[in-house]
Amino acid sequence: MTQPLRIGIAGLGTVGTGVVKIVRQKANLLAARAGRPIQIVAVSARSRNKDRGVSLGGYGWEDDPVALATREDVDVFVELMGGADGPAKAATEAALAAGKDVVTANKAMLAIHGQDLAERAETAGHVIRFEAAVAGGIPVVKALTEGLAGNEVTRVMGVMNGTCNYILTRMEEAGLPYEDVFEEARQLGYLEADPNLDVGGIDAGHKLALLAAIAYGTQVNFDAVELEGIQQISIEDIRTAANMGFRIKLLGVAQMTGRGLEQRMSPCLVPADSPLGQLQGGTNMVVLEGDAVGQIVLRGAGAGEGPTASAVMSDVIEIARGTRLTTFGQPAHGLEIARPARASAPAPYYLRMRLIDKPGAMAKVATVLGDAGISIDRMRQTRHDDTTAPVVIVTHKTARDALDSALRYLPGTGVVQGEAVAIRIEDV
Numbered sequence: 215m216t217q218p219l220r221i222g223i224a225g226l227g228t229v230g231t232g233v234v235k236i237v238r239q240k241a242n243l244l245a246a247r248a249g250r251p252i253q254i255v256a257v258s259a260r261s262r263n264k265d266r267g268v269s270l271g272g273y274g275w276e277d278d279p280v281a282l283a284t285r286e287d288v289d290v291f292v293e294l295m296g297g298a299d300g301p302a303k304a305a306t307e308a309a310l311a312a313g314k315d316v317v318t319a320n321k322a323m324l325a326i327h328g329q330d331l332a333e334r335a336e337t338a339g340h341v342i343r344f345e346a347a348v349a350g351g352i353p354v355v356k357a358l359t360e361g362l363a364g365n366e367v368t369r370v371m372g373v374m375n376g377t378c379n380y381i382l383t384r385m386e387e388a389g390l391p392y393e394d395v396f397e398e399a400r401q402l403g404y405l406e407a408d409p410n411l412d413v414g415g416i417d418a419g420h421k422l423a424l425l426a427a428i429a430y431g432t433q434v435n436f437d438a439v440e441l442e443g444i445q446q447i448s449i450e451d452i453r454t455a456a457n458m459g460f461r462i463k464l465l466g467v468a469q470m471t472g473r474g475l476e477q478r479m480s481p482c483l484v485p486a487d488s489p490l491g492q493l494q495g496g497t498n499m500v501v502l503e504g505d506a507v508g509q510i511v512l513r514g515a516g517a518g519e520g521p522t523a524s525a526v527m528s529d530v531i532e533i534a535r536g537t538r539l540t541t542f543g544q545p546a547h548g549l550e551i552a553r554p555a556r557a558s559a560p561a562p563y564y565l566r567m568r569l570i571d572k573p574g575a576m577a578k579v580a581t582v583l584g585d586a587g588i589s590i591d592r593m594r595q596t597r598h599d600d601t602t603a604p605v606v607i608v609t610h611k612t613a614r615d616a617l618d619s620a621l622r623y624l625p626g627t628g629v630v631q632g633e634a635v636a637i638r639i640e641d642v
């Protein structure tokens with residue numbers, strides 16, 4: 215029989231135990247698909263005695279993931295510990311230096327060190343695959359790298375953090391403020407130990423940077439992603455947006471423009487009846503647009519044991535079959551850093567502000583917008599108290615710079631109480 219592919223797994227948490235289960239439960243199916251058996255030879259985690267709900271019998275054990283990564287009898291090092299640096303990076307580098315291929319689910323490590331690791335791998339003639347790092351079970355890395363290889367990619371968009379989508383959906387459904395739903399999500403165990411990775415848009419930003427590198431043939435550049443989280447989204451904005459036929463999503467968009475590569479992860483209004491607007495709860499969605507293919511919509515579980523382990527296994531099987539792809543779909547040494555472009559492609563904006571109730575207040579706001587070259591599409595005044603009136607304005611398409619300039623002048627009118635909220639309306 216053909217030689218088995220021997221894997222070593224570092225990290226036996228949610229994803230690692232999921233991978234062990236698939237290898238144990240589907241050995242025949244995997245061998246048939248891969249053309250050779252997939253065999254776990256050894257594993258590593260922090261605590262050897264923890265009950266992980268799966269048998270580890272028959273596998274070697276290493277306390278040190280670097281020792282696992284460099285074992286003679288390991289062909290593929292499967293890194294499922296997490297963290298941009300520390301043991302994940304040390305063990306991945308050691309594996310590549312020791313002549314192993316690497317499979318990882320670690321978006322943080324790849325978003326920051328991906329270029330260096332890809333160069334190391336390709337210099338040594340090895341591969342790094344990372345399907346599970348972006349949108350969990352959705353095979354979006356393979357879709358972009360292989361399925362759309364004949365296209366010029368025109369735009370990549372995605373809702374890629376299930377926790378943020380859960381929070382925004384739940385706020386709308388239950389009419390609860392952000393703080394209450396955030397606490398609920400924490401109690402349900404949906405948030406990372408550092409919640410800012412989720413609600414600050416960082417985790418989703420890592421994923422967007424990886425997709426942009428593949429889509430546009432550029433070095434992964436997470437530092438250039440414009441990041442804005444969902445912490446400022448109020449129940450008032452969610453309600454008002456819903457009344458106007460929109461939903462608010464933490465949306466990632468990457469597109470190459472004449473000015474350079476735009477990468478932004480920020481709350482956006484999308485039409486409630488669009489595929490992205492319909493996305494509820496913890497599900498992820500990635501929208502890919504290519505010049506030949508048009509638009510493709512991929513939807514599915516972005517996290518969890520089964521979906522993420524499914525993606526890890528797709529990479530393991532790819533290697534077992536003998537398919538050897540470059541990390542980002544082109545040789546890493548040839549990749550250049552794209553000029554980062556601030557996201558300034560014109561778009562309509564939603565503006566919410568509280569106007570002091572005195573004659574001419576609205577006219578003053580309209581003048582500031584008009585002076586900045588911004589025209590108003592729709593305007594609505596909602597509930598009114600004794601002294602102020604909440605006003606919502608939807609602008610026609612305008613450049614972000616023009617909007618920022620108007621926002622700077624609004625306080626000087628003396629008729630706007632507090633800060634105006636501005637949210638981009640994405641054409642999806």
Ligand SMILES: NC(=O)c1ccc[n+]([C@@H]2O[C@H](COP(=O)([O-])OP(=O)(O)OC[C@H]3O[C@@H](n4cnc5c(N)ncnc54)[C@H](OP(=O)(O)O)[C@@H]3O)[C@@H](O)[C@H]2O)c1
Nearest residue numbers: 225226227228229259260261294295296301319320517518
């Ligand atoms: N969970 C998801 O749904 C999901 C989705 C997509 C991508 N990912 C990515 O997949 C990776 C793993 O995530 P996870 O949710 O499975 O994490 P997790 O449940 O926290 O598990 C992490 C595992 O790594 C082990 N570990 C940590 N430090 C170690 C060290 N120094 N030496 C050896 N082992 C060490 C831990 O050991 P102990 O168990 O002994 O503590 C644990 O088994 C991360 O990169 C994450 O971003 C996760």
